[in-house]
Amino acid sequence: MKNKTKLLIRDAFFSTLLSSILVFLLALVVFNISFLNPFYKAFVDFSFLDVYYAEIFHNTTKVNTDIVLINVQNKNRLEIAQMLKGIIEEDPKTIGVDVIFRDKKENVFADSLLASLLKKENIITSYDIEDNEIIFNHSYFGKTEKNGYIDFNFDTETSVIREFNGKTNVLGKERLSFASQIAKHYLNGKWQKFGYNNRLKRANTIKFFGNYSTFQYLVFEDFLYQKKNIILKDKIVILGYLGNPTGSRTDIADKFFTPLNQYFAGKTDRDMFGVTIHANIVNMLINNNFMLTFSNFWLGVITFLTMFFSTVFYMKINRKHKVSYRTRKNIFQFVVSVFILGFSLWLFKYSVVLKPVVIIFGVILAGSYFKYYKHFTRYLKSKFKIKWKTYLK
Numbered sequence: 001m002k003n004k005t006k007l008l009i010r011d012a013f014f015s016t017l018l019s020s021i022l023v024f025l026l027a028l029v030v031f032n033i034s035f036l037n038p039f040y041k042a043f044v045d046f047s048f049l050d051v052y053y054a055e056i057f058h059n060t061t062k063v064n065t066d067i068v069l070i071n072v073q074n075k076n077r078l079e080i081a082q083m084l085k086g087i088i089e090e091d092p093k094t095i096g097v098d099v100i101f102r103d104k105k106e107n108v109f110a111d112s113l114l115a116s117l118l119k120k121e122n123i124i125t126s127y128d129i130e131d132n133e134i135i136f137n138h139s140y141f142g143k144t145e146k147n148g149y150i151d152f153n154f155d156t157e158t159s160v161i162r163e164f165n166g167k168t169n170v171l172g173k174e175r176l177s178f179a180s181q182i183a184k185h186y187l188n189g190k191w192q193k194f195g196y197n198n199r200l201k202r203a204n205t206i207k208f209f210g211n212y213s214t215f216q217y218l219v220f221e222d223f224l225y226q227k228k229n230i231i232l233k234d235k236i237v238i239l240g241y242l243g244n245p246t247g248s249r250t251d252i253a254d255k256f257f258t259p260l261n262q263y264f265a266g267k268t269d270r271d272m273f274g275v276t277i278h279a280n281i282v283n284m285l286i287n288n289n290f291m292l293t294f295s296n297f298w299l300g301v302i303t304f305l306t307m308f309f310s311t312v313f314y315m316k317i318n319r320k321h322k323v324s325y326r327t328r329k330n331i332f333q334f335v336v337s338v339f340i341l342g343f344s345l346w347l348f349k350y351s352v353v354l355k356p357v358v359i360i361f362g363v364i365l366a367g368s369y370f371k372y373y374k375h376f377t378r379y380l381k382s383k384f385k386i387k388w389k390t391y392l393k
Contacts, residue, residue, distance in 0.1 A: 007391035011373070012311040018376070019311075019369035020304060023362065049353065050160075052345050053208065053259035064209055066286065067279050068092070068235050069217040071242035072099055078110035079220055084117045084239065086223040090232035094186040096124045096178060096282075098150060098240030098275045101137045115141045124185060126150045126178045129170060146185065148178035152256075152277060153203060160257045161272075164281050166200030176200070179278045183285035186236055194288050205291035205353050207284045208260055212242055212276045219246055236282060240275025293353040303359045307366040310336065314367050315391060329367050336363050 070087065072080055080099065087095060097118065105111055118125060118141050125147040128135040136143065152164045166180040176184065180200055184191045191197075209215075216231055243251040255270040256277060284290065294302070310332075317328045337360045344356040374392045381387070 004391060007389060008312060008315060011391045012308055012315055012370075015311050015315075015370040015373035016304060016308040016366065018373050019307065019366055020362075022369065022372075023365060049344070049348050049355075050259040050261070052348055062210065062214055064215045064279075064283060066236060067215055067283055068232055068237045069212060069215050069242060069275060069279060070237060070239040071217060071219045071246045072239055073220065073241070073244045073246070075220055076107075076110070077101070077105060077114055078107060080239070081110055081113040081117060083220055083223050085113070087232060087237055087239075088117065088120060090230065092122070092232045092235045092237045094122055094124065094182055094236045095120070096126070096182040096236070096238040096240075096278070098126050098178065098238060098278060100126060100128060100135060100150075101141055102135060104138050104140045111140060118142060119144070122185065124148060124178065124181045132171070134170065146181060148176050148181035150178045150274065150278070152177075152274075152281075160259065160261075161206065161277055162259055163203045163205050164277075165203055166196070166281075166285075168201075177281075179281035180285065182236060182238065182278070182282050186282075186286055190288075194285075196285070199290075205293045206277070206281055207289055207291045207351060208258065208280050209283045210280075211260055211272055212247055212279075215276070215279055217242065217246065236286070238275055238279055238282070240273070240278070242273050242275060289351070291351050291353050294355070299355060299358060302354075303362045306336075306340075306359050307362040310363045310366045311370050314370055318370075319392065333364055333367060336360075 070083060072083070075083070084095075084097070101111075101114065117123070118137070123146070125137055125141075125144065127137070127147055127149055129149050129151050134149075136147075149168075149170065152161050154165060154168070155163070164177065164179070166177050167174060168177075169175070177200075180196070184196070187194070241254045243253075243255075249269060252270050254274045256272055256274060257270055258272045258277065261269075261271040313332060314329060317332075318325050321328055340356045340359050340363075344354045347354050370392075374390075377390050377392070
């Protein structure tokens with residue numbers, strides 16, 4: 001009996017090792033052959049965790065009181081300057097301007113007013129990175145160290161924004177993102193306490209709070225006739241484009257796919273404006289409320305172990321229940337897949353991200369690949385006369 005158990009464990013280990021190598025080689029083929037690339041892109045643009053996000057945030061009534069969004073719509077520079085002046089007068093702690101003024105206009109008064117306002121100590125400006133080139137505001141508006149890039153991440157393979165790069169090296173200089181600069185100014189001394197200088201060097205999963213309607217937001221008309229907006233005092237205010245009119249579903253300018261998309265399968269409409277994604281990242285940073293994501297190494301270890309124990313089960317029932325093997329295998333795969341999905345969703349509720357697709361894929365493949373191991377051992381024995389005892393019949 002002990003002998004059989006040892007053989008079973010050894011065979012399951014080598015079978016899992018063989019299947020892992022084959023899966024790795026298969027992944028290299030799928031990811032690198034151009035005509036298969038659309039399948040890869042479709043794979044990375046879907047996550048079962050999107051189902052959780054889409055359900056929990058749909059029709060939510062919660063409102064974030066720390067961050068206020070200002071919709072610049074299609075307002076001209078003078079109108080934006082008037083809004084910015086009204087905002088500054090209400091004494092918010094930090095103001096982020098997600099608008100890039102690339103050139104100087106003929107309206108000297110509007111540009112001079114903007115230039116003077118953008119130099120305020122509590123204002124964070126933005127810039128874009130295009131083809132390894134930095135697009136700043138025109139030099140007339142001043143160049144300050146309190147600016148950040150508006151790119152969320154630099155992964156060109158996926159169109160769904162799930163992660164962000166808070167700090168990266170651009171043209172030989174380490175730079176902070178727009179959202180990171182806003183949080184750094186707002187947090188002041190807490191920035192170092194939270195260890196963000198090192199933590200933001202790697203990609204982090206965004207912990208979404210909600211779409212634009214879960215934040216307090218204002219439009220140009222709210223600043224007419226010198227209206228007072230007391231909700232701005234000591235808050236974080238971010239100016240950016242929120243559609244014209246605000247929240248327009250058909251307006252896709254500066255709009256992205258996110259896990260909050262109501263249609264998590266077969267997404268058709270982009271669901272979140274860029275300024276709202278920045279607001280979600282800022283909210284996560286100021287509250288030090290991160291998602292803990294299993295690294296690829298630990299995901300690989302968990303997948304390997306799950307495949308190993310699954311292979312042990314497959315080999316046992318294949319030997320003892322020849323007739324009902326397929327039925328038992330299918331039931332096992334269904335139960336394990338449901339458990340892994342449920343477990344990953346449970347972890348997600350506690351801000352831990354475990355990607356279940358790879359693990360489930362491994363469990364299903366292990367049910368077929370151990371037979372290749374069986375044929376492989378037979379080939380070795382017949383071809384090279386190797387005395388290789390095996391648990392498999």
